[in-house]
Amino acid sequence: MRHIISILMENEAGALSRVVGLFSQRNFNIETLNVAPTDDPTLSRLTVTTTGDERVIEQITKQLNKLIDVVKLVDLTEGQHIERELMLVKVKAVGAQRAEVKRTTEIFRGQIIDVTPSIYTVQLAGHASKLDAFIQALGGSTLLEVARTGVSGVARGEKVLSL
């Protein structure tokens, strides 16, 4: 099953490589990963999506917790949560496709954020499955480049991941 694990860790050199290294060392899966400092510049928040049965996920969270740089973590998929991913897509926009891409972007509530006579760059945010659907919907067009941030998320309601 797919899990989203969010980690608060020390914003220090080497911390990221310890987390990533742990996944490869112990044969765990990383599907997406993103990381950036939080409002507290001494802390980074790293979010990873991974797959595995209950036992594997238990090992992943336990092993992550063991890392000295990891301060706190939560498996967001254990409860109600909101997840989002941002995608930038560069797509060929000439002839009939020019209007078609624009229409599809509007249907998916994306924005065209850069334009040339032959190219649109579309920005789309949402659940990872929505981004997948958008790419499918553009099936008839020529995709030139896709850049996705990987999943980020928070728990719904009052639950927070903070110190």
Add this chain to the structure above:
Amino acid sequence: MELLSGADMITRFLADEGVEYIYGYPGGAALHIYDAIHRQDKVNHILVRHEQAATHMADGYARATGKPGVVLVTSGPGATNAVTGIATAFMDSIPMVVLCGQVASHLIGEDAFQETDIIGVTRPIVKHSFSIEDPSEIPMILRKAFYIATTGRPGPVVVDIPKDMTAPTEKYEYVFPKKVKMRSYTPVGRGHTGQIKKAVDLILKAKRPILYGGGGLVLGGASELFTQLAKKLNFPVTTSLMGIGAYPQTDRQSVGWLGMHGSFEANQAMHHSDLVVCIGARFDDRATNNVSKFCPTARIVHVDIDPSSIGKTIRVDVPIVGTATSVLEEMLALLDESKTQLKADALVDWWKQIDAWSASRAGRIYEPAEPGETMKPQQVVEAVWKATQGKAYVVTDVGQHQMFAAQYYKFDKPNHWITSGGLGTMGFGFPAAMGIKLNKPDEEVVLITGEGSFQMMMQELSTCSQFGIPVKIINLNNQSLGMVRQWQDLNYQARHAQSYMQSLPDFKMLVESYGHVAMKVEKAEDLDAAIEKTFAMKDKLVFLDVYVDPHEHVYPMQVPQGSMNDMLLSKTERT
């Protein structure tokens, strides 16, 4: 206020931390630190002949004393040579601090001379690592390094020190940090009382229980409480290989250690038990055999300081995260308070069964050599046990001799059985024995090794001459890599690929050339006298080269992918 250079802060810190010996090897990036060592007299440096030996010396010391071992090496090859020793300590949870010189900060990343990203190289085999980025951080980072290495589940910590951090001209304020607090690291404390109660309930109801102690009891100083619990319950007691000595092996309740080459009765008792109470072991593959066939009728209580050890390989009924001492104390107290008490005769049938298993193998499954025959390795270990009255620190390398030592030397105290269990590092034994002897000069320290393992670290004979380290070495010389050969006998129709040690040196001449004493024993009738002579020479390193039967196998041996009690009992018998 005291102003010190980075290098002087390091030596001063080590002295303030109470470190008496460090083990290491100098080189360019570490020279400022070496100069600081030369200018003080509180911390003694032991110069090894290969950095791997420095780590094993520190490791042996840590295993015997419970205190962290400290290593100092230079950058690049100095640090990479230490890697095997760091991994060895990591797998067995041994507290160790490894200080590595590094090229100067402005050169890092430029492939400078003797530059290696040792933080990267060691990342999967350390508990944590630090890089010094400002000399003023040195006291606090070292304090954290020792704190992390020694608390919780112990382990090695690497500190990378670029050369400019130790420059003699730049001085900084030095204060020994009394307190250390890290928001991201809180060592585990007491176990959950509700869980401990559940465990006690199972204990009181069990009909075929077994206590299973691991290396965590030794590391956590919990052997005495564990023994108290066992005595109170009258349960049979087994241990993992790393837990040997946590319970007196000569006691009636001890069924020996379990696993691949564990005792017949321990493996039988585990397999047939209805309750396994495991404290401080991690159910590794050499202990459990096939996990899907492991202890089919048992409920499992697992106490460990490391939550990730619980449920990692086997399903657990009552997980308890806590220190062994605190959980054992609470279990003992709960048992005292409990209204239901164990009935005196509750385990009569179980003990009858266990005694029958023990009797059927009579604890010994080899035929000692007759006079004139080649000796059996097992009888040499038994002779060493008798000669040292079971009181020695026994250190081993890895292979058949290691298993024979574990089987035939009986340990009644913790911290006396010193072996590389997790990583299985050949070459570990000699330096580890040196580290113990150096720190415990009045104790008997015996290395039981084989000619394969010994040759991996034999350059340390030179270190022993320089510093006068009189370890006793029993070389079970079967002129082959015995354990490899055994597997080849069993699984490869006796095709002995590369397991025959050709061109062996004359060990007697070799050892004598370093100024030590050596003897060669080829006949069984000469063994006792040679062993007696060996231990009579208190102040000498004595190397006893004992020729043993190369065809001998280690039994029992669990059948691969079988259950705990699927065992080969000899070359012709199987359970």
